[in-house]
Amino acid sequence: MNRAGPNRLVSLMVDNLIWLFVIGAFIAFSLLSDRFLSPYNLGNILLRSAAFGMLVLSQAYTFITGNFDLSVESSLGLTAMFAALMLVTSEAGGWGWQLHPLLVILLMLVLGGLIGLFNGVLITKVGVNNLLVTIAMLFVLRGATYGISPGTSISFFPKEFTWLGGGTLARIVTDDGNFVLSVAGIFVILAFLVGHIHTRYTQFGRNMYAVGADADAARAAGINVDRVVIIVYIIAGVCAAFAGLLQAGRLNAATPTMGANLIFAVHGAAIIGGMSIYGGRGNIIGAFGGVLLWSILDTGLNIMRVSPFWIDVSRGLLLLFAVLLDALRVRYQRNVQMRMALAASTIGLDDKEHSDG
Amino acid sequence: MAEANLKTDEILLDMRGISKTYPGVQALEDADFSVRRGEIHGLVGKNGAGKSTLMGVLMGIRDADSGSVAMDGQELVDASPQTMLDAGISYVPQHINLLNTLTVAENILVGNLPKNRFGLVDWKAVNEDSQARLSRLGLEMDVRQPVEGLSVAERTMLAIAKALFANARLIILDEPTAALSRVEIDLLFSFVRAQQEQGVAFIYISHHLEEVFEICDRVTVMRDGRIVGTREISEIDVPILIHMMVGGGVQEYERESAAGEQTVFEVRGLSRRGAYEHVDLSMNRGEVLGLSGLQGSGVDELAQALFGLDRLGVGEVLVDGEPYRPGSPKQAFESGVAYLPQDRHRFGLVQLRSVRENVTYSVLDRLVGRLGVLMRAGEQQITEEYIDKLGIVTPGTEQRTLLLSGGNQQKVVFAKLAATQPHVLILHEPTQGVDVQAKVDIFNIIDDLSAQGVAILIISSEVRELIGLCDRILVMYEGRITDEFSRAAKDMRPEDILLAIEGGRNVGDS
Numbered sequence: 001m002n003r004a005g006p007n008r009l010v011s012l013m014v015d016n017l018i019w020l021f022v023i024g025a026f027i028a029f030s031l032l033s034d035r036f037l038s039p040y041n042l043g044n045i046l047l048r049s050a051a052f053g054m055l056v057l058s059q060a061y062t063f064i065t066g067n068f069d070l071s072v073e074s075s076l077g078l079t080a081m082f083a084a085l086m087l088v089t090s091e092a093g094g095w096g097w098q099l100h101p102l103l104v105i106l107l108m109l110v111l112g113g114l115i116g117l118f119n120g121v122l123i124t125k126v127g128v129n130n131l132l133v134t135i136a137m138l139f140v141l142r143g144a145t146y147g148i149s150p151g152t153s154i155s156f157f158p159k160e161f162t163w164l165g166g167g168t169l170a171r172i173v174t175d176d177g178n179f180v181l182s183v184a185g186i187f188v189i190l191a192f193l194v195g196h197i198h199t200r201y202t203q204f205g206r207n208m209y210a211v212g213a214d215a216d217a218a219r220a221a222g223i224n225v226d227r228v229v230i231i232v233y234i235i236a237g238v239c240a241a242f243a244g245l246l247q248a249g250r251l252n253a254a255t256p257t258m259g260a261n262l263i264f265a266v267h268g269a270a271i272i273g274g275m276s277i278y279g280g281r282g283n284i285i286g287a288f289g290g291v292l293l294w295s296i297l298d299t300g301l302n303i304m305r306v307s308p309f310w311i312d313v314s315r316g317l318l319l320l321f322a323v324l325l326d327a328l329r330v331r332y333q334r335n336v337q338m339r340m341a342l343a344a345s346t347i348g349l350d351d352k353e354h355s356d357g
Numbered sequence: 358m359a360e361a362n363l364k365t366d367e368i369l370l371d372m373r374g375i376s377k378t379y380p381g382v383q384a385l386e387d388a389d390f391s392v393r394r395g396e397i398h399g400l401v402g403k404n405g406a407g408k409s410t411l412m413g414v415l416m417g418i419r420d421a422d423s424g425s426v427a428m429d430g431q432e433l434v435d436a437s438p439q440t441m442l443d444a445g446i447s448y449v450p451q452h453i454n455l456l457n458t459l460t461v462a463e464n465i466l467v468g469n470l471p472k473n474r475f476g477l478v479d480w481k482a483v484n485e486d487s488q489a490r491l492s493r494l495g496l497e498m499d500v501r502q503p504v505e506g507l508s509v510a511e512r513t514m515l516a517i518a519k520a521l522f523a524n525a526r527l528i529i530l531d532e533p534t535a536a537l538s539r540v541e542i543d544l545l546f547s548f549v550r551a552q553q554e555q556g557v558a559f560i561y562i563s564h565h566l567e568e569v570f571e572i573c574d575r576v577t578v579m580r581d582g583r584i585v586g587t588r589e590i591s592e593i594d595v596p597i598l599i600h601m602m603v604g605g606g607v608q609e610y611e612r613e614s615a616a617g618e619q620t621v622f623e624v625r626g627l628s629r630r631g632a633y634e635h636v637d638l639s640m641n642r643g644e645v646l647g648l649s650g651l652q653g654s655g656v657d658e659l660a661q662a663l664f665g666l667d668r669l670g671v672g673e674v675l676v677d678g679e680p681y682r683p684g685s686p687k688q689a690f691e692s693g694v695a696y697l698p699q700d701r702h703r704f705g706l707v708q709l710r711s712v713r714e715n716v717t718y719s720v721l722d723r724l725v726g727r728l729g730v731l732m733r734a735g736e737q738q739i740t741e742e743y744i745d746k747l748g749i750v751t752p753g754t755e756q757r758t759l760l761l762s763g764g765n766q767q768k769v770v771f772a773k774l775a776a777t778q779p780h781v782l783i784l785h786e787p788t789q790g791v792d793v794q795a796k797v798d799i800f801n802i803i804d805d806l807s808a809q810g811v812a813i814l815i816i817s818s819e820v821r822e823l824i825g826l827c828d829r830i831l832v833m834y835e836g837r838i839t840d841e842f843s844r845a846a847k848d849m850r851p852e853d854i855l856l857a858i859e860g861g862r863n864v865g866d867s
Contacts, residue, residue, distance in 0.1 A: 201477035203470055210467050213456035220454065221467045280458035 017325070018273045018289035025293055029300035036303055039172065039179035046185035049295035050165070051076065051247035051259075053188040053288070055266040056273070057195055058239035060287035061232050063270055064199060066212040066279020067123070069233060070134040072240035073266070074141035075115050076259035079108040079244030081145045084154040084254035087161055093150040101161035108241045115141065116237025120230035138263075146256045155253040165249020184246050188291075191242070196284040208232060212279025265315060269294040272322035276329070294318070368430075369394040369558050370415075370446075370527055375424035377410055384410040385421070386582045392527060395556045397549065399569040399590070402579035402602055404818055408562055411579070412529055415560075416448050417441040428527070447525035451532040453512045455504045462487035462500035465519060494518050495551050510541035514548050521552065528552075529560045534568055535652055546572050564651050566595050566859045580604050595856065603820075603851045612800070614828045614844065615807045617642035621677055622694075622781045622812050624663075629670025632658035633836040636672070640781070640812040645803065647823035648816045649858055650833035657699070659833070660785045660816045664696035665689040676781060690719055695779035697770055699786045706758045706770060713740040713754040716772045743772035747802055764795020771802050782806060782813045788822060800826060820858070824849045832857040 029036040046053075058072050083104050088094035099107075115137065122133045167183035199205035210218040211228050219225050248254045267277070273290025275282035297318060301311045370392040377385040385407050392398045402408050413419030415426065417438040426433045428444045456464050462484045463470070471482040487500045496518055498511060507515065513533050520528050530549075534542050549559060549572065561573055569576055570590060578585040578601040585601045622640040627633065633655035640646050650656040661667045663674065665683030674681045676692050683689035689696065706715050717724060717736045724735040740754045747768045751761055758769050767787070774782060784803070788796045803826060807813055817823055823830050830849060832840040840857040842849045 197477070201480075203468075203472070203478065206463065206470055206478060207468070209459055209463075210456050213458045214454065217454045217456050218467070223468055280456065 016274065016286065018286050018293065021272070022289050022293050022296065025296045025300070029296065029303075033300065033303050036300055038176050039174050040177040041299060041303065043178075043180040043182065043185070045292075045295050045299050046188060047180070047182040047250065048299065049291055050182075050184035050188045050250070051243040052262065052266065052269070052294070053291040054191060054239045054243035054246060055259075055262060056269045056287055056291050057188075057191055057284070058236035058243075059266050059270045060195065060273075060275055060282070060284050061199075061208070061235050061239070063275040063277055063282065064208045064212050064279065065229055065232050066215070066277070067130050067229060067232065068134065068267065068277055069116070069119060069236045070131070070263050071115070071119065071137035071141055072236060072243070073259040073261070073263040074138050074145065075112055075237060075240035076244040076247060076262070077145045077256065078115075078141045079112055079241040080248040080254040080258050081149050081154075081256060082111065083108050083161070083245060083248055084157065085148060087157050088154055092156050093152060093154045101158050104161065105164070105245055108245055109238050112237040112239070112241025112244075113234045114237070115240075116234040117230065119237070120233030123233070124226035124229050142256075142260065149254075149256040151256075153253045153255040157248070157252055161245075162249040162252050165246040166252060167249075184250060187242075187246070189288075191239070192284055192288040192291075199284050204228070204231070209280055212281070214280070264319065265294065268315075268319035268322045271326050272318065276326055290322075366393045366396075368392070369396075369428065371427045371430070372411070372415065373425050373427075375411065375414055375421045375426075377414065377419060377421050383582050385414070388424070388579075388582075388584045390577060390584060390587075392558050392560060393574075394526075395553055395558055396574045397553055397559045397561055397572055399573035399576035400560055400562045400579065401564075401566065401569060401576060401598065402585075403820075405581075406579040406602075407582040408579055410582070412448070412531070412560070412562070415441065415446060415529070442523070445524055445526035446529070447520035447523065447527070448529045449513065449516045449520060449531065449533065451535055453509075453516045455512060455516065457505040458503060460501050460503055461491075461498060461507070461515060464504055464515065465490060465500070465522065490522060491518060494521060494548075496548065508541060509536045510545045513537075513545055517548070517552065521557065525557070527558045527560065529562070531562045532564065532652075533561075534563065534565060542568070564859070566598055569598075570595065578602055595859070596852065599852050599855045599859075603855060612645075612804050612826060614644075615804075615810075616644035616828050617810065622814070623673075623675040625673040625675070627659075627662075627670060627672030627674065629658065629662065629668060632662070632670070633833070636833075636838055638831060638838065640814060642810045642812060643807045644829075645807050645813045645815065645827045647827035647830035648814060648833060649818060649820060649823060649830065649854065651818075651858060651860075654833045654858075655836040656816050656833050657785070660696070660699075660783055660814075663689075663783055663814075664694065666696075690777050690779075693778075693780035695719075695774040695777050695782050697774060697782070697784040697787055699789065706766060708759040709757060711755045712744070712749070712751050712758055712761075712769055713737065715758050715769050716740045716743055716776055719773055720776045739776055740772075743776060746805075747772050747775075748798060762795070764798065767795060767799060768802070771799070775802075775806065779811060782811050784813060784815045784817075786817055786819075787815065788817070788819060796822075818858075820851050820854050824851060824854070830854060834858070834860040 035041060055072050055076065059068060062068050085094045086097050086099045086104050086107070087101065089098060090096035119133055119137060122128050123130045163183060164187065165184050168180050169183055169186060170181040172179040172181070199208060207218070207223045207228050210221065210223055211225050215225050244259070247258055269290035270287050271277070271290070272293060273282065273288065274286035275290075297314060298311065301314060306314075368391050370390075372388065372390040375385050375388040375390070388407070388411055390411060400408055400411075410419060414421045414436070417436045417440055420436070426436060428446070433440055433444055456467060459467075465487040466483055470478045471486055473479040484500050491498065491500065496514055498507070498515075504512065504515070517528060533545060537545065553559065561569065563569055573590050575587055575589055576593070576598065577587040578598065580602060585604070619642045620639050621642050624636055624638045627636040636659060638646065638648075648656055648659075658667065662669045665685045665688055669682060676694060679692070681692050681694070683692060683694065686696070707718070713736055717739055720739065721731065724732050737754060743749070744751060744754065749768045749772065750765050758766055761769065787799055787803075803813060803815075815823060815826060827844070829841060829843040831838050832842075832854060834857070839860075842854055
């Protein structure tokens with residue numbers, strides 16, 4: 001048991017490494033640029049990454065159960081486009097239905113949930129590989145988004161709709177500029193908080209971890225593994241729909257390319273936040289740290305007027321680092337197990353000498 | 358004697374007249390097996406003796422053709438895994454199935470975590486509750502650490518504890534000490550004894566006979582699907598037990614030696630930490646050498662390393678007098694060493710491809726003509742030659758190997774190896790999972806190859822087969838070669854060899 005002590009400490013550190021990075025990046029950019037710490041910028045960090053954050057939350061859910069869903073970026077695009085078409089007049093490029101914003105929001109959440117249900121059922125009940133299913137859906141949903149779009153972007157949404165993604169709760173005026181408390185920023189924080197409570201403090205959330213840790217053992221413990229995975233995919237779909245609504249609201253526009261190519265950045269942020277695609281590890285709070293780190297890096301480099309190409313390079317490097325970190329973490333844990341297996345083996349070690357004493 | 362005691366002691370489990378037939382194999386024949394309340398009951402027998410089938414029936418995962426299972430005199434009808442669990446029968450496998458990334462506490466209470474009045478998980482109660490439960494069993498461990506931080510013995514004890522929390526009264530321990538050090542074995546045994554004193558019964562399955570003597574009250578021996586007998590442990594010793602396991606039957610197969618004078622394969626002082634130590638062995642042209650040892654004795658590791666599937670470690674290996682250090686199977690093939698893997702499904706065959714492709718995979722280099730184009734006619738010829746030579750029963754060269762019987766699959770693997778024209782052939786459990794006819798065919802192939810001068814190393818736990826096939830047999834125990842038996846010295850007796858495999862070389866002498 002003494003042996004486990006230091007391991008546990010290292011594990012704890014490895015699992016929470018993200019917050020050291022977040023603080024480090026924050027301090028680094030504050031020192032490198034005097035505009036980074038401005039009230040305007042601080043308010044902006046969360047607002048700009050709200051949609052991204054919801055996608056990370058969706059993947060955090062699937063990751064816990066040892067799954068993933070590549071199609072969420074396309075769900076974001078589809079729900080944004082669908083919502084736009086139902087909201088605006090035909091002159092503005094929509095279908096001219098001009099449905100009530102609240103109804104549209106509700107319909108989009110249902111659509112996201114249905115996409116998740118479809119993915120989940122195909123993966124659990126039909127037994128199709130999750131990579132193949134969600135890649136297929138990635139194409140299907142993106143293609144459908146282009147198909148229904150008028151070919152241009154759609155804008156001029158009603159205020160009630162843009163409030164969620166672009167609204168402001170409070171504005172604090174200072175000499176250096178305004179600090180804006182955005183609805184979207186608060187929403188994404190609340191979403192992660194709910195996600196944390198759900199995964200950490202409910203039986204369902206713990207069942208998710210059990211499924212991710214070892215699906216067979218979870219089944220043996222009486223957990224309905226298929227049901228857990230399907231519900232998780234539904235939650236992921238709803239999160240993706242929220243992401244679409246937030247994004248369309250913030251930009252006051254919907255384009256068919258919205259969300260495209262985001263998924264790997266999303267996975268990168270989740271992994272650097274301590275989640276593992278192998279399941280059963282990490283937590284939602286850590287994933288939120290991943291979102292923060294990602295957007296601090298983005299905003300910071302933007303402010304420093306780094307060329308977009310080099311920002312891409314830095315994103316890529318961060319992603320590489322995240323994947324490396326995950327591999328190292330798995331290797332470290334495997335090493336711990338290996339050392340124990342070795343210590344337990346009767347060959348080549350000094351254990352036998354102790355048995356006399 | 359055993360019967361006399363049975364009358365006085367309360368019987369917990371009573372299995373009567375259990376029979377089970379698989380196509381072509383009588384796995385269990387009229388087996389009677391009973392366990393007393395609060396008893397640790399050893400179950401021993403060689404691989405294939407019927408232990409796992411019997412336990413499968415007890416766990417409700419195998420349907421017996423006939424016979425009855427009763428707990429506390431109550432017959433269990435409709436034997437499903439759930440029925441058996443409900444009756445208090447629990448199984449702890451060799452590879453413990455726990456939620457490794459989660460804490461000990463959560464593993465204990467998984468699926469039923471204590472909640473506070475808001476319906477949220479009460480982590481304080483989770484930890485305290487699980488700690489209290491473990492304490493009641495006399496098990497002290499930090500319940501907040503993840504299971505992956507536990508030692509193997511601790512995981513085994515945790516698995517036993519979980520079974521007890523689910524009201525198990527009879528726990529099947531399957532090779533629980535396979536990965537344990539002596540210290541850990543002591544820890545596990547004292548825990549098991551403590552539970553025994555509370556009236557819990559255990560079935561203890563192990564190849565390590567000394568441990569059976571150490572912890573069991575009684576032992577039942579199985580052989581060829583039959584119960585040979587049940588004895589009080591105090592009434593027997595290791596040689597008697599081995600004699601019961603081996604039986605007195607005659608060897609099924611014996612071949613003429615084709616060993617020559619010239620040494621083709623030599624291993625000198627080979628050591629790899631945690632696997633094997635100071636291994637010396639040599640084989641002459643045409644010699645058939647057997648190597649046997651328990652799981653964890655190093656034989657499996659040695660076999661894989663010799664074929665470049667794992668690190669060799671320090672020491673020297675010579676093939677035809679040339680230094681041999683394969684970095685990969687390809688290099689091994691090129692040096693004239695071929696290997697029949699233990700798990701042919703994983704390593705030996707590309708199941709979805711044809712017989713022809715499988716046979717010629719390793720020799721494609723030789724079949725490439727000008728312009729780098731494969732010569733299909735050459736492939737065809739080689740394949741047909743080996744189908745003929747080895748008597749592979751297949752509709753044609755294009756049949757997918759997946760559709761062949763186990764024995765014929767094994768022959769395809771042999772064909773693939775023989776096609777490389779090796780000087781040294783390493784066979785890892787060559788008869789595992791094949792029927793009797795295919796076994797005889799394989800023995801004949803081994804005979805043929807050795808007559809052609811191939812030196813053959815057979816790694817097998819089937820001692821009786823080794824005796825029939827081999828010129829010499831080496832025994833490995835705890836990473837070292839501890840014993841040698843040879844046809845020349847006329848000392849290849851199954852009892853002695855089994856005893857050596859169990860590591861009890863001196864038990865018989867003392």
